[in-house]
Amino acid sequence: MYFGREATKAALQREHLAGYRVLHLATHAVIDERVPARSGVVLSGSSAEDGILRVTDVFNLVSTPIWWYCPLAKRGLESW
Numbered sequence: 001m002y003f004g005r006e007a008t009k010a011a012l013q014r015e016h017l018a019g020y021r022v023l024h025l026a027t028h029a030v031i032d033e034r035v036p037a038r039s040g041v042v043l044s045g046s047s048a049e050d051g052i053l054r055v056t057d058v059f060n061l062v063s064t065p066i067w068w069y070c071p072l073a074k075r076g077l078e079s080w
Contacts, residue, residue, distance in 0.1 A: 004044065005044045006044070007043050007044050008043055008045075008046065008049070009043055009049055009051065009053050009057065010049065012043070012053065012061060013057070013060075013061065015061075017061045017062050018061075018062070020062065021064070022062075023058070023061060023062045023066075025041050025043075025053070027042055027043060029042065029067075030042060030052060037054065037055050037056055038055075039054065040052040040053050040054035040057065040058070041058075
């Protein structure tokens, strides 16, 4: 488990998650309705990465992701 600043995209990508059936992330999400592939969950960012684990990133980690997000996510990062 990762919490706070340790919960980064790079940390998840280092894990061997292919053997798991479920990947549960309790975090905020951003939804891009014009380009859905740009949607993702918000993790801790850095100067090297924006902290968004995009849809395409998740499919590289697990074969069957389950998405559950708050409807407020549709406002996007610019509203925070």
